Amino acid sequence: MGSFAKRGPMSKLSPAELEQYVFSRTGDANENLLVGPREAEDAAAIETGAGTLVVSTDPVSLAVERIGRIGVAVASNDVAASGGVPEYVVSTVLLPEMDEDVLDTITRQLHATCKRLGLTIVGGHTESVAGLERPLLSLTCLGYTDRFVSTTTATPDDRVLLTKGAGIEATAVLASDFQEQIDADEATFERALSFFDELSVMAEAAVCTPVATAMHDPTEGGVLGGLVEIARASDVDLVLDGEPVPVRPTTREFCAAMDVDPLRVLGSGALLTTVPADEAAGTLDALEEEGIAATDIGHVGAVSGNAPAVVQNGQRRTEMVQDGMYALWE
Template identity: 30%
Template sequence: MAERPRLQRAARDRRRPGKVREPFVSQAHGGGGKAMQDLIDDVILGALDNPGLDVDEDQARLAIADLAAAGDRLAFTTDSYVVRPLFFPGGDIGKLAVHGTVNDLAVAGARPLYLSCALVLEEGLPIGVLRAVLASMGAAAEEAGVRIVTGDTKVVERGAADGMYVTTAGVGVIPRGVSPSARAVRPGDVVIASGTLGDHGAAIVVARGDLKLEAEIQSDSQPLHDLVAALVAAAPVHALRDATRGGVAAVLNEWAMASGVAIHLDAAALPVRPVVRGLCEVLGFDPLHLANEGKLVAAVPEEHAARALAVMRAHPRGRDAAIIGRGREGPPGVVTMSTGFGGERVVALPLGEQLPRIC
């Protein structure tokens, strides 16, 4: 079985004399001819090549036996990434695309295995920028232990894509007995956040430079599947979600409505970096509404909460985990939070994007 990937790669290397010598993406790179083949062979496969990526076919072919050996259900997800700017402290659009799709699989309890990658490139995009994004994407996939096994490339006219857009889809396998669900939160469940909140959204605000802000904030973009695997092995988990667009507020409101429970948060327990909190105070943002790209929220039964928290804190991607709230009896579908004055306020769904184009 090991011989076929070697043969594929040898055949692929024989047909790779072409090099991209132009400094910018042109319409020819999306036209299906030699320029496009050179772009694929030199730039794309140069960064993403792996034994599962067969460029002689238009689809990936996955062994059912290999999938079945890892669990009893498939998880399948897709997402598009239009972040501006393409590069930001702590990440870039390529790294973000891999991590976002891996995490969407992970919070189903799945082991991520395979990704697809579709690129929409704007005419005039520097080839060096494309190489850098793809190199980052390849490194992120290798770090997460997933393979990018199929893809597509399109080129649009200048001004139509703001550089590049990336769409990734992912396939993973869910182990038997693991089934977190937004409908499974119960009164008494403890809500745990895996780390500091709002880092990604705050990093994008600063990286855009529109407001002339100076702050050292890194995006939290990172894969979470190993953290999830440790968590579900240690404790029953009723619900899991990565808190991306809309932040923790969006996740908890969805859970409260889907499960028919109330959820109450402790404001003093929210793990927010001082620099992010200060940025929110200046701009009028709510850290609970800011996007995260490497943090999850879990709901676990109260009797297992201490164990779940300890396991998360012992993992390098969950060292700042904190209990932030609880499910409770009350008006179903309502999320509230204690205030510093002894009262409570409603934590509503954000009305819209506080900051568009963050992922």
């Protein structure tokens, strides 16, 4: 719940804005709330008689032709990346005007994606709203966990693992929304669009949850943004000293065509995990057994400067990352 910004041609609120207008205004305190709104924490944890309930919500307003597929993945990823098992979805669909074809497309995608991931839509709201420029989908996902995993508990000497690669979501969105600006053949576009099928991190989160000290799915701001958020939340340095951050050739091609950095663009589909050093090799092996590519990209260290940072090639990144995709819709 570290961001209340729209996923589309907008940006996240700054940490200062979140603290002033959001985190300090949370209504009545409740003793059953274990984890509430705070920077870089994308899900809440609530103690219930049935266990710890994990809740997350996220809006989507881009890649309209596939907005339902993106929305389900994004909302359920936040629950999974907190150690939860996503089960239920509440769906709000807002349309610029009532268009049965658009509504049919969105709800078909919601149904099919939830069915594929084993989720149940339990309610929501649908209407047309004057003033919208494009459909806006907001989904809330809920699920239970026996072990909530925060972004705040990465520990020095942990290893930093990344699944799949950087810019998975961005590649698919570029293929969907910017075909006229990218010079590529049909097969390459089809390959890029297939990345929409890889946006869920439920499988890798299930593998990593038992040993993870922290987990985070990079969304706005990409892999670099996700790393900065973990560093700030856990008050540590994340030092990229392992293999280079993996970027698929299609992602490099499309990002180069649109002059954006693949490490700083929409990153759903990847999972960042910190694990104790003696668990890293076993975790990578377990992911490989599930058919999930993963890379050890660095380690967690104590803060070595004035603020927590992502350290790469001797350069320290301490500030939040502005996603490079936003300017493309201006």
